[in-house]
Amino acid sequence: MHTSCQEIAWNSGPHVVIAGVAGSGKSTLGAAVARDLAAPLLDLDTLTAPLLDVLSPLLGSGHWNDSGDAAPLIRAGRYAVMRSVAEELTSVGVRSVMVAPFTRELQGGDEWAALLESVAPAPVVVVHVDGSEALLARRRADRGLDRDRHRADTPHSSPTVPHLRVDASLTTAQQLFRVRRALGLVSPPADRGGVVGRTFDAMLFDLDGTLVDSTAAVARCWAQVGDEYGFAVADIAHGMTAAESMALLLGDVEGPAAALRLGDLETRDVADVVPTPGALELFSALPASRVAIVTSGAPPVAHARLAAAGLAAPTAMVTSADVAHGKPDPEPYLLAARTLGIDPSRCLVVEDAPAGVRSARAAGCTVIGVGGTHDRADLDADLQVDTLDQLTVTLAEGGVTVSLR
Template sequence: MDRTCQAPAPTDPVSPSVVAVAGPAGSGKTTLGRALAVALGRPILDLDTLTNPLLDRLPLLGVDGHWNADGPHRVAVRDARYAVLRCAAADLVAVGQSPILVAPFTAELAGGDAWRALGAAVAPAPITVVHLTGAPELLEARRALRGADRDRQRPRVDRATEIAVDVVGIDAALTTEQQVFRVLRALGVRTPVDAASALFGETFDAVLFDLDGTLLDSTAAVHRSWSRVADEFGFDLHDSAIGHGMPAAAGLSAILGPESGPAAGARLIALETDDVADVTAIPGALDTLAGLDDIPWAVVTSGTPPVAGARMAAAGISAPHIVITADDVDRGKPDPEPYLLGAARLGVDPRRCLVVEDAPAGITAGRAAGCRVLGIRGTVDLTDSGADLLVDALDQIEIVARGEGFALTPR
């Protein structure tokens, strides 16, 4: 029997666990599920793959029309599909595998009988639910693009999903790489810290933190705001990548020119100031800031004061006395001016400052200012960014007193 769809049995005894990737049609469940299966080396069970080929070919008694259309048959078809998924998952767990399950899981998210049935099927394996969400217009555009028959037959209006179980929320607008990174971090799958890094031997007098992607995760909100501006001002969203880590005005002027750039920048600021509902602190950020005590520190961001203030408040970060924003400098990152100004206002030699950054433009700015740079993964690939050390988040390092200054140590 061909079993190439299943991962080999583990050689070391491990306790199976289950990751359930949930979300509405068009949210990217299959793409994320497959990427997680590759990253974790796990088998994947997709509800559509397991059941759609049979349903598409098998005339269903008493069903007038497509099996996915609204009608009295819909509950029975749904129950049968999820029974197949549960049985297949139970088989994998029984032989020591840790499957990734891909399905909408709408009823399961509400708790109740559906959730208990899923839990009983894979017991005693714990279930981590990854819930993809996205703007309705984004999901509708994706469904229209793929043109699947099951999408044309589904109800036109998505029912609001009631969530009564713990989930790892992931925005559908993020890139697959950004999504996988956040899920792995939530699962405790981390990139080991290079304990031999020379940065751990350095002593510093002050810390200069970037904000977005460094102290707080606003990536999804940034993408939503840029998407709106791209639609309204008629440019390709992929062009906005040139502005990552740079002031928005500079990035938009580079895309649209000096005539439309300022108006687009003002619109972007308004959107980003309002869109902070899912802005959260990066793991370890709040503890790191709370432990600084008398260590001088500042925030050096390419954002504007309204955006920076709104995001820090949403993430529960108390603003420091020194905040350098795009309004304080003539030349933004990757120019060193923002970090040189931050060091000057703290009264510290920039060569004695540690910069914490997530973007290549910011890392370049910090290095050009004479600072050492700690890079935070999760926004873009920093492999060749020039950072002195890379970590997944601030919870992987600790700031400790050393002489009259401070140093980093791995946790």
């Protein structure tokens, strides 16, 4: 538990609203956030469903979630309960994590004003968990809850109030990381290898999860190919090339076709690919002679994601098309160093995945591990940071020096 978490939860921080339609995973994320912040969890279903389940026979319908003319009153009552509890917590200096669809509230109308008024003067941070209709429908079908069978179809629209969008395809740990980051809760850097202040001849960057936040796009594309070819997403070995992963999963017959299909999907699915915090500033500060990108992705995928994130492709760039053996083999980083004409031991690698860290270490490089896709404990890095905006680089005649902000 971080001290800053307790300060936000119990003193002057915000209430956190976790919103999303049925099947988005908002309840799971809300519980994780509440646990991390040591804050009370106000889940609309937990607060109101037990009473409504008992009262259903009095409502003249089979289920309160399908109550006809009474539906507006039931909705108003449910949200009134949540606001009342949140108001009482605010009055005693406690902040909560509120979980509900909030479909009307997040459109900025009277319901939103009522929510803000109930917790004033405490601020509210909104997290909207969103995903594809296919993913959400599949999750609702898999969980088989009675209330889902009686739920009226709700238009799936984005909030108009300020919010953090979190993709439903991400793992709960990845979602929690992004919520913590939005709340300003980043862990301090851990320099186990004396990286800060040392001078290196070049910096070599992984792409996905390091320079660009493409984690949700990766998850969506792999999930779709998994559905089409019949493998479990949990069996994927990330950090390797798609061809290697597919060969391991599907063999030499179906593997190549699946890899091509994945590449096509990943090249087109870039709408929400953005630079990671600090990536643009850090990457653009380095001259072409001292920087390279080393990615397990195919060239079209890599260039599409760089373009989506607004990053210019460097002169030195190693992709899956350039190597016989991808990460965790050292070949990709050895090739990048050779392309720059620099000894690998003089290169500082920035990575987010265990396979990439192992590849860089095997090549003889020093490694910075970045959070967001994997737990810190899984990254055997010399310097560990949550985000790249915790770092700055200084250029000198002798090379590149990394400092902490």
